[in-house]
Amino acid sequence: MEPLQSHRVEMLSIAVALVAVGAGTAYYFYLQRKPKGPEGPKGCLDADNFKEFLLVKRTELSHNVAKFRFALPTPTSVLGLPIGQHMSCRGKDSVGQEVTKPYTPTTLDSDVGYFELVIKMYPQGRMSHHFREMREGDYLAVKGPKGRFKYQPGQVRAFGMLAGGTGITPMFQVARAILENPHDETKIHLIYANVTYEDILLKEELDNFALSFPDQFHVYYVLNQPPEIWDGGVGYVSKEMVQIHCPAPASDIQILMCGPPPMNKAMAAHLNELGYTPEMQFKF
Template identity: 80%
Template sequence: MWSGVEWGWTYLTTPLGILFFGQFLCCIMDFLQTSEGQLFVGVAVGLVAVGAAAYFLFSSKKTKVCLDPENFKEFKLVKKTQLSHNVAKFRFELPTPTSVLGLPIGQHISCRGKDSQGEEVIKPYTPTTLDSDVGHFELVIKMYPQGRMSHHFREMRVGDYLSVKGPKGRFKYQPGQVRAFGMLAGGSGITPMFQVARAILENPNDKTKVHLIYANVTFEDILLKVISNLSSSTHSFERCTCANFTVNGK
C-alpha cells in the first residue's frame, strides 16, 4: 500500500496535478502582490528573524560543562589569595562566563603538575566552589614543604594553566539522601566536607543536618572558617553543628 506522500507525488506528476499546482502557484503570486500579501510576508520575515535571534541568544547563554573524565583540560589561574603561611586559594577561569565545571556534589578532580625535579605528578583535589558558581572554580590548597604537587601550586602565578580531569569518585550526593551527615575531618581534608556541607546549607529545601568535627594542629591551620558563617545563617542555624579543635590547644 502506498503512503500518503507517495500518492501525493504521483498525483502531482500527472497532467491534471501539474495544472492544479500551476494554478495554485499563480494564486499565491497574485496574493503576494497585494498589500495584504506584502504584510503577510513582512510578518513572516519578522517572525523568522525573532526566532533566529532567540535561538542564538539561548545557545550563547546555555550552560557549558567543562570537565572531561578521560582527558586533561587546561584552566587559567586568574587569582591567587594567600590565606595563611602555607595555604592559598586559587581561582581558575572557565571558558565562558556562563560555563560550569560540571562536578557532582561529593566528587573530586585530578590535577596534573610537575614536582621540584620536573617529574609529572597527579593528585586529587576537591573544589570549594559548586556549579552554582558560574565562570570559575576555586581550590584551597595546603602546601607542604616536601609535597610534590604542593611544589607545583607554590610556583603557580596568575596567568599559568592547570591541567584538570574529572569528575572522579563514586559518591554523589542528592538532596534529602539521608537525614543527617556526621563528618570527621583534619587539616586540608576539610575540602570534601565543605563541598557537601555548602551544597546542603545553601539549599533551603534540603533539610539534611550536618555535624562536623574538624581537627588541626594550631588555630592558624583551620581552613575554610566560612563554614561557621554558613552555619550561623538564618536558614542553616538549626541544621549545622561545627566543632573545631587543635592538637596543641593553641
C-alpha cells in the first residue's frame, strides 16, 4: 500500500474512533440527565389513584393532636403538592367503614423524602378514629393533588388569612412558602380562632414567623374561652377584628378562609359588608 494511502486509512480510522467515543460519551450524559421516573420533579402523588405511604414517626403534640411523618419512596423524593392545595386521605372509621377526608400537609416540596400532617383527632370524627389508631409502621392511602387554589409568588401584595381550628394547615403551608422565599415580599395578616389556648395548632411555628419576619407576617389569636391572662381577641372573629387586622379591600389583596362551616359563613358575611369583592375572597 502506498504511504499516502496508508496515512489516509490511518487518519480515517482515528476519526471513526473519535466519533464513536464522542457518541458514547453523549449517550452516557443523556442517560444521566434523563428523568428517572415518578420520584422526579413531578412528585409522588397520583391524582387518580390512592398510593400508600409508610408512617415513620408519630409525635403527640397534645391530648388530641399529633404530628404524623410519612416516608416518600426515596430520600430525595418530593410529594409534588402545589402550594395551597390538599390531598385525600383514606382510612376506616370505628365500625370499619371506609372514609375519605381532605388534609393539607404542613411540609413543602423543599422537604425531600417525607411529608407531615398535623391532625386534630375529634372524639366523634370518623377519619379521626383512623389517625388515632395509626402506629409507626402502618400505611396511609393518599390521592392528590386536589384544590382550586394555585399560588404564584407575588401574585398579590398581601394576604388576609381567616383560620379556625385545623383550618390553619393550608394557611401555614402558604405562609411558609412565602416566608422561605427571599424574593417573595407578600405580606401576611393572619387571624386564627380557637376555643381554648390548648387548641392553637402550630403556635410555636407561627410565633417564630412573627418574630423572624416582623414586617411581613402578623398573627392575631382569638379564643372563645381564653385564659385569665390573655392579650388576644375574645369570642368569635368579629367584623371589627377583620377590619383592624386584615388588609383593606384592594385589587391586589386577597382574603383566604378556612374553618368550620359556620365560621366560613360568618366570615364571608363580614367580608361582603366590609366591601371585599368575590374576587378578593377565597375559601379552601
